[in-house]
Amino acid sequence: MKNINQIIKPLALTLAICMVVFSCADKLEENDGQLAADDLDFTISEDMILPLIGSYSAVYSRGWEDPLLIGVRGDDVNAGGLGDQPQFADTDLFNYDNGFWMYNQIWENFYGDIVRIVSSRETIQSYKDFAVEDEDIERADQYMAECKVLSGFTHFQMSRLWGDIFIIETSNITEELDNGVKTKAEVMQYISDLMDEAIPFLPDARPNERQDVSGGVTKYTALAIKALAQLELENYQAVADVTGEIINSNKFNLYPDYYHLFKKEGERSNENLFELQFSDYGTESGTENAHEYGPFGPSNWTPVVEGASGGWGFYEPSLKFIKFMIDRGETTRLTTSVNFTPRGIDEITSDPAYATLPSFISNVTEDGDIFNDYARAMFASGKHYLPSVDLTPGRTRYGSGKNLLVIRYAEILLMYAEALTQGASGSAGSADDAVNEVRARVGMPALTGVTTDDVMDEKFAELAMEWGVRYFDMIRLNKFDELSYEGRTFTADDKLLPYPQAQLDLLPLNQ
Template identity: 25%
Template sequence: MKKILYTLLLSCLLISSCDVEVTNPNDLEVKIFWKTEADAQSGLNAVYNMFYKPGLYTRWIWFRYDLASDEAFSSSPWLELADWTRFNYANYNFWEGNAWTYRDSYEAIYRANQVLHYTPDITFGNETEKTYVLGQAYFLRALHYYNLALLWGSENNSLAIVLEPSSPGDTPEGHNVTEVWQQVKDDLASAINMLPASWDDTNKGRATIGAAKALRAKCLMQQHEWEAAKQELEWLVTGEGSQYYGLANNFKDNFTHLAENNIESVFELQYSDAHKAPAGDGDFDIDPNLGQNRAQFFGPPGIGWTDGEARSWLVDEFKSELNNDGEYDIRLKTSLFYEGMDVDFADNDRMYSRDMGAWQQDNYIGRVFIRKYASDYYRDYEDYHNPINIRLIRYADVMLMYAECLANTTSGSLNEAVDLVNEIRARVNMPELAVNHPEAVADKTAFLKRLQIERSLELCHEGQRWADLKRWGLFDTSAGLNELKQRDSDFNNFVIGRHSSLPIPSNEIDNNAGLQQNPNY
């Protein structure tokens, strides 16, 4: 057989008219795909499929957003992994800490680009369906550029903006973060004009107008475009979209598999434990893992890998106020595992299979563990198939964003901003701001400072804090950095002008002369 193949190849080299074409029957090629409405829908589903990749929301992106913030840290025995949450970057190509998330972000963009490039030429039975496909692709591409801008964006031309299906040899030019933000805004403007306000039950988890407006507001807020962000959020809070959203009655309903896609969900990532072993994480696995892994990586010792854990100041902050019945904030019970949790709350004396005696063990003493999205409420273990949906954008987040915009604009009402925060506090039976924080209801500057704590109490370990700290300028001044150091000793390693952005993986810089490394790397 080898001799026959060698003869065939040699003949092709000698006879210019010979045209041998080999097609893998298991692969669909572009020239035979992207022909039908079903192809377009499958291509779009492939973009959503990126939510199941370890470089993104199933695992590693939380190390960048949660553990690098002042809310959490890593004491992993895997030294290089832990170093990447405390701003000690040696190998810029470190796969789990940097390059995997960067790579998967651009892979998701590549998939979205295919949908946006080929779908306009496909005939649909209903053109509205085509519009919806394109709108979702614009939203998803914007989401991944949003992450790239937050994590790697700088004033240098360090990030490629790719808007067409790419080839392996392409070397796109680099763009600064302002240009990336503009691309996010443009994509989301298109998405808003193309998406429905809601989906039926069979399409839960798909992007909507509300999701696009909320994400566009996040983008605008990072650039301090407060008035424009406020206008986007008005649709969800006081406008037409308000009919679709509200606060769930029970705070914990946002973190279990029992009340998913509820009224508080603005954009929710859909996970399940349907495909267990031998399901894998690879790009081409036939039965990919559809669960999220973060709880396995953040689980307490003996349950998970404990590669991430919470900062203890959060417990103190939760306990700094009592609710209207003289008890602790119920969000503390849902958010954290900590010593004394059984004393502070009834029916709170188990961590999966472990009782409170665990806090006497050397590997538990003095530590606080992340509870959000943990499955301890119905089973005594974690694994790589946690089925709990990630609520990537919650309506409570939208309300707090809108309050921030109101306080940052001359047209905004401080009273309205306070009312929004009070509504969120009322859900968990906490007193109004005026009771314990009278300065926050009298002055916009004081309100904005209090809002920094309110956002953490409501949203801790939901991937919001890194963007918050960056937007509030705490990375940019000695005063801001000193504040962070008081809460998180890892910030003693933080260098202003450097660590607010991650280094671009070295391989990307080496292979593309059009990209610049970020400042001070």
């Protein structure tokens, strides 16, 4: 069996391999979903890893707009102002224009990923059909299960944004579209069932324990995605059961340093159940497979490393979140989550209740980078910040080579705690135990008699700026008053994005 580390270190998006895999997908599309026999030699079983890499590549190669749009409507995040994307700012205010390019782009990004994933899974099935050795058959089953996990993740993100969507299970896209859209509840149950199909064939290990695909998905990634889907369905007993299984595995623990969890030191740590992986390969020039972190960065800063590029200022921690954290006595999580500017600090202190701030609040980061004033925002997301001293020498792009965390063990603990406060029974300790494990990492005192509101506050503090967790929690719990903040008014009609007009013109969507 060929170790993927012999092909790529780590599993980032090497263009050469991806071109091979995506050309296979293109051939599938050109031939109405069928791959001609002379395109690939399915008897070379070690090559079945190539379409698997293609599936990872599809998911990892997120557009910069994806995490922004997923997260911007929460009360933890504001869209940067005075920019060239006014409809993005309008989305933050719950004023939706279905002609906005970003809605359609994200729709196409995710469905494009899904089509590539299912095409890759079908290609792996073809390798399995020709396989003779038991080891090759088992490997094919594992790789196809990994594709199911990646497909489940993409369907999950789309359904949280739009609710009723198409489920794509095969490369016969015409037939899939003819089946029509499924309700959000049907999609979430489909994802949960898909994870059940995948779990028996996946490695019983942490992602960072995998030797074949470094940091790739495992049984526990699938369990986490199943738990997230069941949380959307408000099936709290299922959430408790699944998250309890992850906790009781004793395979995961919280990374001890919260600040560095979101830097290169925390990549592929024991806390991470799923992360999008990137690399500049430690070279000062040449191939770089990186997420575009520019939207998260300041457009004016003084980095320790001269010449390190700034960003665009599109994604700003909210003043509400910052005051919430100050009121709680947060230190580590506040300074990790928020990078301050002088103008931002002045804005906080203009409120008499916050006229005197703790001395640790500064526009100079722990690593010495200085965030200066800039027009679009008063604060920047520290979780998407890579210190300039962590850049590979010669690389100047903001956040170059930094991984993007998606699912962390802290979220598993807090989902488990919420399920118990919602009436579920658990096998992995109490809600107090789970919440206090998260709090202890950052020096917060223990709680007793934890309630659902306590868990929501803890999730707010722990998971702000991460994949819209806060927003989707609030709409699931109908806490519309929390989203009606800083002049906004949120109603039930604002829960979902409208279907992109370009898709309404093309597809059999309910209008």
